[in-house]
Amino acid sequence: MIPAAFDYYRPKDMGDVVALLQEHGDDARVMAGGHSLIPMMKLRMAEIAHLIDLQDVAGLGGISVESGQITLGAMVTQHEIIDSDALRAAAPILHEAALQIADPQVRYMGTVGGNVANGDPGNDMPGLMQCLDATFTLVGPDGKREVAARGFYHAAYMTDRDDSEVLTSVSFAAPKGGYAYEKQKRKIGDYATAAAAVQIEKSGGVCASASIAMTNLSDTPIWSETAGAALVGTKVDDAAIAAAIAAMQADIEPVEDNRGPAAFKRHAAATVLTRAIRRAWDRA
Amino acid sequence: MNDMTPEREERVAGLKGLGCSRKRVEDARFTQGKGNYVDDLKMPGMLHGDFVRSPYAHARVKSINTEAAMALDGVVAVLTAADLAPLGLHWMPTLAGDKQMVLADGKVLFQGQEVAYVIARDRYIAADAVELVEVEYEELPVLTDPFEALKSDVVLREDLDPAAPGAHGPRKHPNHIFTWEAGDREATEQVLAEADVVAEEMVYYHRTHPCPLETCGCVASMDKVNGKLTLWGTFQAPHAIRTVVSLISGIEEHNIRVISPDIGGGFGNKVGAYAGYVCSVVASIVTGQPVKWVEDRMENLMTTAFARDYWMKGKIAATKEGKITGLWCHTTADHGGFDACADPTKFPAGFMNICTGSYDIPTAYLAVDGVYTNKAPGGVAYRCSFRVTEAAYFIERMIEVLAIELNMDAAELRRINFIRKDQFPYQSALGWEYDSGDYHTAWDKALNAVGYDDLRKEQAERIEAFKRGETRKLLGIGLTHFTEIVGAGPVKNCDILGLGMFDSCEIRIHPTGSAIARLGTISQGQGHATTFAQILASEIGIPADSITVEEGDTDTAPYGLGTYGSRSTPVAGAATAMAGRKIRAKAQMIAAYLLEVHDDDVEFDVDRFVIKGAPERFKTMKEIAFAAYNQAIPGIEPGLEAVSYYDPPNMTYPFGAYICVMEIDVDTGEHQIRQFYALDDCGTRINPMIIEGQVHGGLTEALAIAMGQEIAYDEMGNCKTGTLMDFFLPTAWETPHYTTDHTVTPSPHHPIGAKGVGESPNVGGVPAFSNAVHDAFRAFGLRQSHMPHDHWRIWKIADDLGLHG
């Protein structure tokens, strides 16, 4: 578990980061918390000749909650997310989800930017951000651009981000209504067997809007538009939930691995989503 | 100071002897990061070794090109089998009488097998050089299933003459290793044929791994000037390693010093000899520099000794009333590519023949077939005494299956079949003499403690509620009454590679009345420095706090066979008591001389010898120690030292009653342990706090094994569980609360009546957890489902039983 040799850079501004990325192309990688990247390097699944540490780069930190808009700097750690009262008040689903990621030691290091940029279908934040309809801001040689989380993920480890771009922040409107993040895992520190992020708004006793995203059940996170739509206009009773589950099942494509066969994962997906919908509806 | 005699109880308490929950003396250094492990060793000029390992489970090695690796700056040498062959070191003997490749000799038999050994200036260069060694393989058909292996034309061990017998008798097939039998086959078959009821089941105890926190490693240092080899390593049996190194290398034993420093857990993983040790020794001899090799976590999980992997086909016969009349077991044992099991020589399947368990089973038969497959070698006793875990799991599952067959309560079925207290010493049908036990008392205490009858009522209500659709959770009550066999063992039937399994203790009392004791065992976290001092304190009347216990350096410690199989207390603990008694005998003569009376007129009293009938006249052990060195006593040599080599007359048989109450979610397959009650009877209790710690640790390992831990392979022989992401190692989060309890039935043949406890919780815990899972589904028709009971497998049970609607 010893990584191949690499050159280490610790630039202070974004211009230098982008320049380094442009110079070294696929041989370079930025590092945030390192808690996905370094294990891959140690397993020699990733050989990165040029490692660019983002720690000292200005302007990548901070949580801002202003007039209903939330922005998280890419280098905000999962621990900071858990620790922020303002964020917890404005978007409690983040708090609930972050507490289910890894363990405290990993959360002190792991960042929201790294989690969403990584492209690992096991990461929890991408599905969560799709549920919240977040926008990712990227900076590259051609300047800044924004990409919707719902359009960011193409396949496992394949995202809309270009090799020479850096993800600088994640932003979304403060969610309204009830929420739940439900995750089944084998043990502490494990990625999801199945996880569901749900936000529901209630109005006049019926569901006014619902957003549902699933994690680790396909090679990308799955925002299931139809599953959410199945709840809208209903009292979120058993029949509506069953319809949402059926819609979700049509969108996911789980595969067998050490966590179990695909049929089990579908059952687990149904169970976590049912629980998440019920809890979110209760809270709506 | 004779007028200041403290009260007797105070004197006893001051010794911190037997029965005292003395704090562990080791913990000060461990909790402050001051332990000294192999990987902490740093020496000038030290080189680092790393292995090129096979990506294939079965392949021919066509060629190895080391040029590019050798060209890397900082690489000192790359060893292959061709380099070791002239020294005869490309193969090494295993503990099981087989031989194993040190480096691939023409082919590889499991994924991760050692192919070449790189020696470099630092650990990083070594790892880079490993990548540069070019090996050309030709893939061969892979056998991962032992039943298939026994039928296949694919010969795994081409080095063996298929017609010649193996170390344990004739072989039936080129991939067959041995057949081992115990008991009476004919009589058992007759009992089965005539029985009212016969329950039959295949019980699989899956492959898992001891996974100590510290992986295996060593530092070899050959001093070319004086010809002495020093080998530091994570060895559970340092003296045996010295002998083996001497036999393999031809270096005389007095020129070899083996040192086991602090060891971060062993659990059987560190008993055997590994290629890394041999290569490091050769590398140090070749380079004249110290060479360190420490495996990483993946190497540990994928290549060093695994545990279990026993397919146990059972038949159990009983009367209609539930009295067991016979037990039959045929086991297919998957040993991997080489037979590297760590068992006493005469027991190639360990003590699997303890599989009649706690029950009075008059007739029994056991046969075990060892089989080669394309998996890593090992088969060590993972916190167990040579396959006792497999045996206990087998019988405790068979009892449950029989209870289902008889439609009986499993607790009652156990009760009517227990060996009764008055039957001890008890001769088992498979050849053991159980030393002592009182199973009924322990069982009743356990059932009462958990409120067994109420639990059954609650379970029945839960089943009804489940059927009405009010809950998705089932309740399982997992019962186990296990009997262990530990403390190998009598030299007359237990040896490893011809080395008799006695153990030893040497004591030196210092003139001022403190002492040092050295033993042939080695602690890996068991707290020997704490408990052995307590045994001695009670034997010789010197406070435990004034006794240093040292182990693990073959230049200073007396010869012994090491620590595994719960043998330290039964064997080395007995040696300690016996050596203490020799000290006491001499002290008695000295005391009599000092008190000017006859030897027989003084008697030992806690920390002193007193004149019989006149306890105010005495000599303390402190005074006696001083006199022993500094006073000329006619007819008595100066000094106060003793050594004892103890060959136990029998094994000891600890037992226990464990009950696990578990909630199971039929949809997610998740479980929650509501209650775990563990009653252990390990005979005389030396340090209750350490016993409790051992029980907690062992139960947590048992939880891991039963509920998720496994070494799994795909059909290509790729190990699927090579990291701690997939290999389940529980943390505080997954670990339930345990309630511990005890009864005390001393061993009649052990000097202080102690039986050993370190492994009981693993042995008894696994069936308790597993039986709880099975029990939850009993009402719905489940008979047997293989471990580990991880989420998807529990979900599968429910799914197969139609519980998902």
Ligand SMILES: Cc1cc2nc3c(=O)[nH]c(=O)nc-3n(C[C@H](O)[C@H](O)[C@H](O)COP(=O)(O)OP(=O)(O)OC[C@H]3O[C@@H](n4cnc5c(N)ncnc54)[C@H](O)[C@@H]3O)c2cc1C
């Ligand atoms: C034991 C363990 C358990 C874990 N369990 C979970 C879990 O349950 N759920 C979960 O979601 N995660 C889990 N993780 C992953 C953890 O949350 C990581 O920290 C996270 O996935 C990545 O964040 P990071 O800051 O460490 O990123 P890094 O490891 O530094 O980077 C990850 C990848 O993203 C890229 N990257 C990082 N930052 C940026 C950026 N600003 N712009 C562009 N690219 C960037 C890197 O180049 C790299 O390719 C676990 C990790 C461990 C070690």
